[in-house]
Structure formats: structure tokens, C-alpha cells
Amino acid sequence: MAEWTLMDRCCDKCWHTVEYPCKHFIRCTVEGPLCHESAECRVKRKRRIEELKYGKYGIKIKVPISSCTLAAGAKEVYDAVSKEVLSSGLNADITISGCMGLCYLDPWIELSKKGLPTAIYVNVKPGDVPKILKEYLSGDLSNAFALRADPEGIYKNYKVPLLNDLTLWSNQVRFVSRGCGVLNPESIEDYIISNGFRGLDKILNMHPKNVIEFVKKSGLRGRGGAGFPTWMKWEIAQSQVSDIKYFIVNADEGDPGAFMNRLLAESDPYRVIEGMIIGAYAVGASKGYIFVRAEKPLMADRLSKAVEEIRKYGLLGRNILGSGFSFDIEVILSAGAFVCGEETALISAIEGRTRPRQRPPYPATRGLWDKPTVINNVETVAHVATVFQVGVEEFTKYGTEKSKGTKMFCVTGCVSRTGAYEVPIGMSLSKLVYDLAGGPPDGKKVKAVQIGGPSGGCVPSNLLNTPVDYESLQSAGAIMGSGGVVVIDEDSCMVDVAKFFTSFTLAESCGKCFTCRVGMKLLYDILKNITEGKGSEEDLELLNELSDVIIGSSLCALGGTAPNPIKSTLRYFRDEYVAHIKDRKCPAKVCPNLVEYWIDPAKCVGCGLCVKACPTNFITGERGKPHSIDPSKCIRCSQCFITCPQGAVIKR
Amino acid sequence: MVKLYINNKEVQVEAASTLLDAIVRAGFKVPTLCYLKDMFNEATCRVCIVELSGGRLVPSCSYPASEGLRVLTDSERVLKYRRAIVEMILASHKIKCQSCSMKGGYCQLLKLSKEFGVEGIPVCAECPLYGSECLLNLGIACLGPVTIAGCDAICTKERSPCIGCRGPASPDDVLEEGIKTFIKYKINIDEVVGISELFWGSNPLTQTIRKLFTNLHEGGRV
Ligand SMILES: Cc1cc2nc3c(=O)[nH]c(=O)nc-3n(C[C@H](O)[C@H](O)[C@H](O)COP(=O)(O)O)c2cc1C
Numbered sequence: 001m002a003e004w005t006l007m008d009r010c011c012d013k014c015w016h017t018v019e020y021p022c023k024h025f026i027r028c029t030v031e032g033p034l035c036h037e038s039a040e041c042r043v044k045r046k047r048r049i050e051e052l053k054y055g056k057y058g059i060k061i062k063v064p065i066s067s068c069t070l071a072a073g074a075k076e077v078y079d080a081v082s083k084e085v086l087s088s089g090l091n092a093d094i095t096i097s098g099c100m101g102l103c104y105l106d107p108w109i110e111l112s113k114k115g116l117p118t119a120i121y122v123n124v125k126p127g128d129v130p131k132i133l134k135e136y137l138s139g140d141l142s143n144a145f146a147l148r149a150d151p152e153g154i155y156k157n158y159k160v161p162l163l164n165d166l167t168l169w170s171n172q173v174r175f176v177s178r179g180c181g182v183l184n185p186e187s188i189e190d191y192i193i194s195n196g197f198r199g200l201d202k203i204l205n206m207h208p209k210n211v212i213e214f215v216k217k218s219g220l221r222g223r224g225g226a227g228f229p230t231w232m233k234w235e236i237a238q239s240q241v242s243d244i245k246y247f248i249v250n251a252d253e254g255d256p257g258a259f260m261n262r263l264l265a266e267s268d269p270y271r272v273i274e275g276m277i278i279g280a281y282a283v284g285a286s287k288g289y290i291f292v293r294a295e296k297p298l299m300a301d302r303l304s305k306a307v308e309e310i311r312k313y314g315l316l317g318r319n320i321l322g323s324g325f326s327f328d329i330e331v332i333l334s335a336g337a338f339v340c341g342e343e344t345a346l347i348s349a350i351e352g353r354t355r356p357r358q359r360p361p362y363p364a365t366r367g368l369w370d371k372p373t374v375i376n377n378v379e380t381v382a383h384v385a386t387v388f389q390v391g392v393e394e395f396t397k398y399g400t401e402k403s404k405g406t407k408m409f410c411v412t413g414c415v416s417r418t419g420a421y422e423v424p425i426g427m428s429l430s431k432l433v434y435d436l437a438g439g440p441p442d443g444k445k446v447k448a449v450q451i452g453g454p455s456g457g458c459v460p461s462n463l464l465n466t467p468v469d470y471e472s473l474q475s476a477g478a479i480m481g482s483g484g485v486v487v488i489d490e491d492s493c494m495v496d497v498a499k500f501f502t503s504f505t506l507a508e509s510c511g512k513c514f515t516c517r518v519g520m521k522l523l524y525d526i527l528k529n530i531t532e533g534k535g536s537e538e539d540l541e542l543l544n545e546l547s548d549v550i551i552g553s554s555l556c557a558l559g560g561t562a563p564n565p566i567k568s569t570l571r572y573f574r575d576e577y578v579a580h581i582k583d584r585k586c587p588a589k590v591c592p593n594l595v596e597y598w599i600d601p602a603k604c605v606g607c608g609l610c611v612k613a614c615p616t617n618f619i620t621g622e623r624g625k626p627h628s629i630d631p632s633k634c635i636r637c638s639q640c641f642i643t644c645p646q647g648a649v650i651k652r
Numbered sequence: 653m654v655k656l657y658i659n660n661k662e663v664q665v666e667a668a669s670t671l672l673d674a675i676v677r678a679g680f681k682v683p684t685l686c687y688l689k690d691m692f693n694e695a696t697c698r699v700c701i702v703e704l705s706g707g708r709l710v711p712s713c714s715y716p717a718s719e720g721l722r723v724l725t726d727s728e729r730v731l732k733y734r735r736a737i738v739e740m741i742l743a744s745h746k747i748k749c750q751s752c753s754m755k756g757g758y759c760q761l762l763k764l765s766k767e768f769g770v771e772g773i774p775v776c777a778e779c780p781l782y783g784s785e786c787l788l789n790l791g792i793a794c795l796g797p798v799t800i801a802g803c804d805a806i807c808t809k810e811r812s813p814c815i816g817c818r819g820p821a822s823p824d825d826v827l828e829e830g831i832k833t834f835i836k837y838k839i840n841i842d843e844v845v846g847i848s849e850l851f852w853g854s855n856p857l858t859q860t861i862r863k864l865f866t867n868l869h870e871g872g873r874v
């Protein structure tokens with residue numbers, strides 16, 4: 001027989017079934033039993049909660065299993081842990097968890113034992129597992145990376161920092177991501193004992209209008225990019241008269257470099273679904289879709305499993321907990337074009353068509369199959385669930401006047417601590433880049449920060465005190481987008497950076513609008529010419545004007561924002577463009593056609609390695625004497641530069 | 653019915669109308685290319701953009717008319733952007749007017765280009781002479797295939813050959829297609845260049861034409 005879980009009836013006095021549900025079911029699972037008094041049942045539930053928290057035998061080993069940790073080798077670590085536990089006869093529970101967002105530490109494991117602090121070990125290799133286990137269980141924590149928490153302040157003598165003492169943690173506010181890396185994403189019980197479904201429990205007794213009023217009070221704005229007030233979208237949909245309404249969660253996340261939605265949905269899928277049910281209740285939707293990229297199978301899998309599980313216990317389906325409200329969810333796999341994330345294109349994709357369409361009518365009035373439809377981002381709905389669980393004040397105490405709360409950012413590029421960080425909106429970019437992500441490794445300087453995904457803008461390093469909120473970023477020429485932050489260091493050429501992002505949006509343009517399809521190609525060709533040293537001065541004006549036309553007259557926000565990288569680099573790094581055009585030089589020495597390879601005779605020892613490396617054989621010189629490159633024949637493949645052990649080959 | 657304002661003129665249209673309907677009702681005009689009434693209004697060409705009072709540019713063929721909307725059909729910005737869009741369309745249009753079936757001035761793109769002064773289309777596009785009537789077919793060296801359109805093809809309408817008075821059409825693909833046409837009709841290139849020198853003088857394009865001719869002819873790509 002399967003194990004008894006918190007979701008099951010405690011005894012025959014409990015009359016809850018999915019068909020005839022008890023209103024108090026959610027609270028009863030943890031605080032129960034509520035309808036009858038029985039010490040035995042109470043103890044049973046208490047014991048189970050204890051078991052979930054600390055493991056059956058008081059020892060718990062947590063291994064994060066998510067796409068990112070798996071890529072870093074978490075599966076092997078998990079196997080090593082299982083093997084070690086089995087072979088040493090240890091009585092311990094091995095569970096999985098999601099990812100806590102600190103990619104550079106993957107894979108990590110978390111160990112807890114009654115009486116010892118919970119410790120996190122990072123960059124674990126399968127071979128280290130036996131040693132780590134032995135050390136930890138014997139009370140030697142010296143090799144741990146950090147300790148989870150110290151409620152009584154008694155762990156000082158372990159000389160291991162608390163997670164909260166680290167700048168990368170203390171500067172964060174883990175609001176929506178509170179469950180990431182903590183909860184078992186495949187266990188509904190884990191979620192329910194951590195305040196899960198309390199939002200749902202609360203709203204089922206509220207009038208939908210009051211639910212929307214509550215969201216309005218929180219000031220929550222959509223986290224998918226545009227920052228549209230969530231309550232407003234819901235109110236419009238709620239006020240429509242229709243036989244059926246839809247609620248869609250946009251889990252497409254096509255931005256390269258952004259992975260907060262995947263992280264959330266893989267690590268805490270129940271939160272996403274709870275938020276979705278709350279939203280559906282508020283607008284009166286009876287059918288929901290989660291639109292997930294097919295390239296993110298684990299995310300789709302976790303969400304589908306969670307939906308199934310929730311449905312099994314009657315929190316989804318017909319007449320949810322006797323409230324008379326029915327709602328069901330289907331997980332849909334997206335084909336995986338960047339533009340599919342755009343809300344009207346997403347609707348088209350579900351309908352089996354392609355491409356964005358004209359707004360208005362907005363989806364909230366006429367969306368999927370011409371019915372009122374709300375589309376929200378994964379993070380938005382997860383925020384909704386959390387706001388209802390913990391109350392509005394917890395949320396509004398963070399953020400700025402116009403944008404409340406916290407937002408997750410994925411910091412990638414030239415930083416030493418790549419990861420997803422949740423911070424209050426309005427934190428300065430420099431804090432995000434330096435205090436959290438650790439700044440560039442090996443002391444390099446930051447040149448610019450590209451924020452907002454492929455169509456975000458580049459903020460130069462002297463403007464890094466810009467707060468990250470919708471309005472400030474806009475005026476700095478960037479956008480919030482989904483929250484991807486790419487740190488660019490001094491080794492990068494900004495024209496090349498602009499060209500890179502332009503090539504992405506060019507390839508992802510759906511091709512419907514002339515301006516976007518052809519305009520982006522023209523922009524790309526101009527940039528390509530400039531990086532090849534074939535640019536002219538009129539090109540700069542042309543780039544600017546063409547960008548304005550594309551922004552102003554394209555249909556969807558892809559075309560409407562795609563020239564941003566070009567516009568912002570032109571605004572802040574015009575001198576680099578000019579250097580490419582006038583001096584035919586690439587200041588960062590990136591663009592192959594504009595650099596010359598030269599051997600410094602003072603450094604060259606004449607070893608001849610570069611001669612072997614050069615594919616065109618145009619490096620000459622006697623053994624032991626300085627060599628030289630024939631610049632007219634050099635194809636700038638950079639092989640000699642990479643090969644030379646003396647660093648004598650110089651780009652100039 | 654909804655009431656809206658086109659260039660400050662009040663107009664009433666049915667609730668399900670588009671801005672384009674309202675604009676036509678109000679007696680104004682916006683150019684369209686991809687639009688086909690009741691068949692296609694996906695607004696892919698974007699030339700029918702108009703400006704709303706907030707400054708947003710929207711395609712009039714698909715944007716719904718709504719109460720109180722204020723629309724400008726030819727504000728400075730609209731005209732500037734529309735011109736840029738026509739330029740873009742031409743830039744990506746593989747120009748083969750010399751053998752296009754919309755010859756004789758029926759081409760909508762030609763009309764738009766003329767309206768906005770965007771150049772790149774050869775005289776052939778406006779020429780009413782087809783197939784066997786084409787002057788080249790009669791062995792006459794007509795410069796139509798390589799000359800900028802815009803003159804309404806007044807010479808060829810009178811069956812006298814184009815002498816290139818408006819200057820050479822410069823986009824590469826136009827020239828190339830023009831030269832191919834000459835080759836197809838076995839026109840002597842020296843004669844063509846000779847006539848061109850009358851108006852084009854020392855324009856380096858005459859040399860380009862000669863070079864192209866040699867390349868195309870001897871490269872066997874004809
Ligand atoms: C090209 C493009 C791609 C987009 N991709 C996504 C995406 O991957 N995920 C997402 O939530 N929103 C994406 N959006 C924004 C959506 O159109 C929409 O605004 C958002 O899902 C609304 O949710 P919110 O109100 O919760 O922010 C994209 C927009 C554009 C123009």
C-alpha cells in the first residue's frame with residue numbers, strides 16, 4: 001500500500017472526497033483535523049510534517065534536479081549519493097529539490113541532520129560524495145559552502161558563513177523564488193506545508209471583484225516584459241460577458257540568457273499553478289493553458305505532473321473545493337520561435353495559425369478563439385500566489401513608487417557569479433552586477449550592461465547607478481524585458497555586440513511586417529559592412545533613421561524594440577562606430593577585418609610554433625630569430641595569436 | 653455607429669469598421685499595397701500607416717475604428733515613415749520591370765515611388781509597349797531598361813526610343829536586368845553606350861554598363 005500522505009484522509013471521520021469536497025481541505029492537511037477532534041489524527045499529521053521536514057530518520061540529503069544542475073552533472077551526484085547511502089547502510093532520505101539560481105555553484109547538495117545546521121556543499125563531484133557525507137555526519141562542517149539558517153544564533157562556532165551573510169544572498173529578497181532550491185518540486189505535500197495553496201484557500205471565499213481589488217492594492221505589474229498592471233488586465237477580462245474565458249500562462253521564455261521562468265516552473269511548479277487558478281477565479285475563466293517551449297522538456301514535465309497531482313486532489317477540475325468554480329489546465333508545447341512568446345502570436349499558435357495580429361482588440365476582450373483571454377507570465381502568476389499567501393504588505397514594502405515588489409534577473413556574460421537573482425525593483429544595476437553577480441572575473445572593467453533580452457539596450461558603465469525599474473531603464477535607452485542582464489566587458493566591440501543581437505532578432509522576425517523583415521536585414525547589412533571596414537559616415541544617420549521607422553511602424557513589440565541595441569550603442573558608443581568607419585580600426589580588436597596581426601620582434605623567440613599554426617603559411621623567419629607575418633596575405637584567423645607561447649603576436 | 657476624426661474632420665462609421673473605411677468615408681486617401689478589400693487586411697506592407705493622437709503609428713487597413721479617435725493621415729511623421737517604407741520595399745524588391753506583366757504604368761509600387769520621389773524603377777515599367785511591339789524587338793536601341801522612370805514614358809508612348817534623359821537607374825539589379833534585356837534582344841552595346849553619353853556624359857555608370865555587358869555576355873550567364 002502506498003504511504004499515507006498529508007493529502008489523504010486521516011481517519012473515517014474525515015468525509016472529504018474530490019466529488020464532495022470539504023471547504024477546509026487545504027488548511028486541514030496541515031493544521032487538521034478541523035472537523036473532528038482526535039489526538040491521534042493530529043499526531044499523525046504532525047509526525048508526517050516532521051518527516052517531510054527532516055526526513056524519516058532525521059537525516060536528509062537534498063540534490064537539486066533541474067535542467068541547469070543536470071547539465072552541471074547533478075544526475076551523477078544523485079547516483080553517487082544513492083550508492084553511498086546504500087553501501088554504507090546509512091538511514092537517510094534522499095530527496096530532490098529545484099535550483100536556487102546560483103548557476104556557478106552547480107551542482108550542489110544540501111545536508112541536514114537533527115542537531116546539526118543544514119549545510120550546503122557546492123561544485124560537488126560524484127567522487128567527493130562519500131567524503132562530504134562522512135565529514136558532515138561527524139560534525140565537521142569546515143568544507144561546507146554555507147549554512148542555511150541559524151534561528152537561535154548558535155552556529156557561530158562552525159566557522160562556516162550563513163547563506164544570509166553572503167552578499168549574493170543578503171542583497172536578494174527571495175519572494176517568488178522562496179521555494180526554489182528549497183522545496184521538492186515533485187511533492188505537493190512539500191508545497192502545502194510551506195504555506196502552499198493558502199492563497200487559493202483564501203480567495204475561494206472572496207468575490208472575484210475583491211480578488212482583483214486585492215491584486216490592485218499590491219500594485220503588481222506583469223513580469224513578462226511590458227509591465228502592464230495585472231489587475232487592469234484581469235478587470236477588463238472579468239467585465240466581459242462570454243460563455244467561456246481563457247487563462248493562459250506564458251512559459252515560452254525565448255530570450256537567450258533569461259531562464260527565470262524555467263527556474264521557477266521547474267523548482268516550484270505548484271506556485272505557478274496556484275497563481276493561475278487564482279487568476280482564473282478572478283476573471284471567471286474555465287479553461288487554462290500553459291504554453292511551454294518544447295525545448296524545455298523538464299519544465300513541461302514538472303508542470304504537467306503538478307497539474308495532474310493537483311487535479312487528483314480536487315484543487316483543479318469541476319467545482320473546486322465545493323466553491324462552484326470549475327477550472328482545468330492543459331499544458332501545451334510551443335514550437336519554439338522567439339515570436340511565439342508575443343501574446344497574440346501565442347494565441348495564434350494555440351489556434352494552429354502563425355504570427356502576431358493587430359491589437360486592439362486586446363486578448364482580454366477578444367483573444368483565444370475570439371473569447372476573452374488573459375495572458376500572464378510565469379513569474380507574474382507565481383507572484384500572485386505568493387502575494388495571496390503572505391499578504392500585500394510583505395510585497396509592497398519592496399520596490400519603487402510605480403513598480404512594487406521584486407523581480408528576478410538572470411545575470412550572465414562576463415561575471416564571476418552567473419545566476420538568477422531576485423531583487424527589489426529599483427535596485428541599482430551596479431549592485432546587481434557587482435554585489436550579486438560578483439562583477440567580471442579577473443579584474444576586467446565593465447563596459448556596458450545589456451538588459452532586456454535580445455531587444456534590450458546597452459547601458460554604459462558610467463550609468464550603472466540606474467535603478468532597474470521600467471521607467472528609468474526606458475529613459476536610459478534599455479527595457480526591463482523579461483529580466484535578462486548580459487554584462488559586457490572591455491574586450492567586446494559594441495558594434496559587434498549590436499550586430500550579434502540584430503542577427504538574432506533578424507532571424508526571429510516572423511516576416512509579417514515589411515519594416516521588420518526587410519528593415520532588420522538592412523540594418524544588419526549596414527552593421528556588417530561597418531564591422532568589415534566598409535562603412536561610410538552616412539551609415540550612422542541611416543542606422544538611426546531606419547531604426548526609428550522600424551520601431552514606429554512594425555506590428556508587434558519584436559519589431560517595435562529590435563533596433564534598441566543599435567540605438568543605444570549609437571547613443572553611448574558612437575566613437576566606436578566612428579573608429580570603425582573613419583580609422584578602419586576596431587578599438588576592442590574584435591572585428592577580424594579591422595585588426596592587423598603583428599609579431600613583436602622584442603618578444604618573439606623564434607620557436608616557429610606560429611608557422612605551423614598558420615593555415616596560409618605566410619609567417620616566415622629563421623629559427624631562433626624574430627618571425628614576421630605578411631600582412632597582405634594574412635587571413636586573420638587568429639591561430640598564431642592563440643598559439644604563441646610568448647605572447648609575441650599582437651593585434652593592432 | 654462610432655464617431656471619429658480624420659484630419660480633424662468628423663466622420664461616422666459602423667462599429668465594426670476599420671480606420672481605412674473611415675478615412676475613405678471622410679474623403680481622404682491613404683495608399684495601400686497588400687490590402688484587398690474583404691480578402692486580406694493583415695497589414696504586412698505597412699504603407700497605410702496613419703498617426704493616432706497619442707503619436708502611435710498604426711496600419712489603417714486593420715486598425716478598428718473606435719469612438720473619439722483622432723487620426724492624421726499625412727502628418728510629417730507619417731509621410732517620412734511612409735517614404736522610408738517605400739524605399740525599403742524597393743530595396744528588397746527584385747526589380748524586373750523590364751519583363752513584368754504590370755508594365756504600362758499599372759504598377760502600384762511605381763505610383764507610390766513616384767509620389768514619394770523614390771527612385772530605382774526603370775522606364776520600362778511605365779512603357780506601354782509589349783512583346784513584339786517593344787522597340788528593342790524591332791532592333792532599336794532604346795535606353796528604357798536602364799533609365800529612371802518617372803517621365804510617364806512619353807517618348808516610347810510615341811514609339812520613339814528612350815534616350816536616357818532622366819539619368820541611369822542605379823540599383824545593381826536594375827542595371828543587370830536591363831543589360832540582360834539588351835542581350836536578349838541582341839542590341840549592340842556600343843550603340844547603347846553611345847546614346848547614353850548624350851545625357852549621362854562621363855557618368856561612371858556608362859562604364860559599369862559596358863563592364864556588366866561583357867561579364868554577362870562572356871560569363872555565359874545569359
Ligand atoms: C517578441 C516577444 C517575445 C515575448 N516573449 C515572452 C516570453 O517568452 N514570456 C513572456 O512571459 N512574455 C513574453 N512576451 C511578452 C508577452 O507578449 C506578454 O506581454 C506577457 O506574456 C504578458 O504577461 P504579463 O502581463 O504577466 O507580463 C514577449 C513579447 C514579445 C514582443
Ligand code: SF4
Pocket residue numbers: 339355356508509510511512513514516517554555556557558559560
Ligand atoms: S514586427 Fe516583426 S515579428 Fe512582429 S509581427 Fe511584424 S514581422 Fe512579425
Ligand code: SF4
Pocket residue numbers: 599603604605606607608609610611626627643644645646647648649
Ligand atoms: S610562436 Fe611566438 S615566439 Fe614563436 S616564432 Fe611565432 S611569434 Fe615568435
